[in-house]
Amino acid sequence: MQNSLSEQDSMMATMVQERPRTRVIAVTSGKGGVGKTNVVANLAVELARVGKRVLVLDADLGLGNIDVLLGLVPRYTLEHVLCGSHRLSDIIIQGPAGIQVLPAGSGLPQFTSMTDAQQLMLQSELEHVADSVDVLLIDTGAGVSPNVTYFASAAQEAIVVISPEPTSLTDAYALMKVLCRQHRERRFKVLVNLAKSQREATQTFHKLDIAAERFLNIGLEYLGFIPLDDYLPMAVIEQKAVTERFPCAPSSRAFVELAKHVAEWPVPQHPKSTVQFLWQQLIPMS
Ligand SMILES: Nc1ncnc2c1ncn2[C@@H]1O[C@H](COP(=O)(O)OP(=O)(O)OP(=O)(O)O)[C@@H](O)[C@H]1O
Ligand SMILES: [Mg+2]
Numbered sequence: 001m002q003n004s005l006s007e008q009d010s011m012m013a014t015m016v017q018e019r020p021r022t023r024v025i026a027v028t029s030g031k032g033g034v035g036k037t038n039v040v041a042n043l044a045v046e047l048a049r050v051g052k053r054v055l056v057l058d059a060d061l062g063l064g065n066i067d068v069l070l071g072l073v074p075r076y077t078l079e080h081v082l083c084g085s086h087r088l089s090d091i092i093i094q095g096p097a098g099i100q101v102l103p104a105g106s107g108l109p110q111f112t113s114m115t116d117a118q119q120l121m122l123q124s125e126l127e128h129v130a131d132s133v134d135v136l137l138i139d140t141g142a143g144v145s146p147n148v149t150y151f152a153s154a155a156q157e158a159i160v161v162i163s164p165e166p167t168s169l170t171d172a173y174a175l176m177k178v179l180c181r182q183h184r185e186r187r188f189k190v191l192v193n194l195a196k197s198q199r200e201a202t203q204t205f206h207k208l209d210i211a212a213e214r215f216l217n218i219g220l221e222y223l224g225f226i227p228l229d230d231y232l233p234m235a236v237i238e239q240k241a242v243t244e245r246f247p248c249a250p251s252s253r254a255f256v257e258l259a260k261h262v263a264e265w266p267v268p269q270h271p272k273s274t275v276q277f278l279w280q281q282l283i284p285m286s
Contacts, residue, residue: 035161040056162205188212189221190209196227
């Protein structure tokens with residue numbers, strides 16, 4: 001029997017509502033050099049390999065380097081978009097395994113110094129390009145600058161990367177404190193990188209978890225660890241994702257497991273589940 005127009009309308013409305021929305025994940029850290037960009041690159045590649053459409057936004061404005069890490073040579077970057085000479089869709093470059101990358105370029109002004117017109121233009125542009133992907137992975141800079149905390153707090157999920165070094169823990173704690181106090185963030189997923197063993201990784205996580213619970217009253221989620229692995233810098237020198245260049249390397253195996261886990265995260269039924277919300281957070285409307 002043919003459906004009535006109103007039945008068809010409601011079926012269509014349900015289909016639209018049920019359409020998977022873009023998951024927005026920021027990878028961030030307090031201390032620099034703990035491996036964020038490598039995590040983003042390898043997680044992106046492995047998510048693509050399990051069938052996700054992945055877009056990487058290099059939000060390390062001024063020091064963006066994911067294009068270099070992946071051996072990509074962008075003709076245009078976010079700088080051209082901010083200048084108004086190009087659309088965001090013009091600067092997308094294809095990376096390994098079918099991932100798409102929005103390169104940051106270098107020498108960019110800080111995000112907070114963009115004009116209202118630039119912010120609005122970037123907002124609508126990103127909504128447009130991110131609409132057709134499953135995962136938007138954001139590689140932020142390190143530290144507690146507004147640039148970093150905006151991206152980390154606006155994404156649906158923040159993955160805080162730490163290493164066993166004490167300074168990495170104190171800086172991660174400082175970042176979470178800012179996100180907690182100034183942005184009311186209370187959910188953090190923690191990935192330990194550069195760990196010599198599982199034991200060192202869990203001990204590192206527990207130190208941060210204890211401090212976060214005691215002083216910020218929040219519980220952290222342990223995402224696992226990526227081992228300290230000589231193959232990873234070798235892949236970096238060849239400007240390739242380690243998972244592509246050395247698929248059997250210990251770090252590659254860990255990235256594969258991480259991607260399988262991330263691919264299964266349910267899309268949160270929360271206002272933060274749209275990219276539009278991300279940009280509304282980033283760009284306060286006057
Ligand atoms: N698991 C690992 N094993 C060995 N070396 C690693 C590992 N992870 C990262 N590195 C090395 O650490 C260095 C820093 O990595 P990466 O650039 O990804 O850090 P980052 O957090 O993005 O830095 P920044 O804060 O400057 O953006 C790289 O030279 C890389 O080779
Ligand atoms: Mg980086």
